[in-house]
Amino acid sequence: MQQITRLWQALTLRNRIIVIGAAFVMFWAVLALARMASTPSMTLLYAGLESSAAGEVVAALEQQGVTYEVRNDAILVELDTSG
Numbered sequence: 001m002q003q004i005t006r007l008w009q010a011l012t013l014r015n016r017i018i019v020i021g022a023a024f025v026m027f028w029a030v031l032a033l034a035r036m037a038s039t040p041s042m043t044l045l046y047a048g049l050e051s052s053a054a055g056e057v058v059a060a061l062e063q064q065g066v067t068y069e070v071r072n073d074a075i076l077v078e079l080d081t082s083g
Helices: 002-010 013-038 051-064
Strands: 042-047 068-071 074-078
Touching (some): 051 074
16 A cells, blocks of 8 residues: 555656546446446347337337337337347
């Protein structure tokens, strides 16, 4: 611990700022990667449906417990990578 303290004290203000910034960027990158890894991959199911048909599709997906997203006029479902 003393070596780290001595090293920190030996750094100039500019180098300290760089170290703090790099640590922040690494922390943010780890959080972003963890978020991306936990977010399901989505694939297009339907696009351009009329609202009544889209509503029926969404209702059927909800009834089956399928993970889905609606983006603009597209309905996306979780990509099944189990084979």
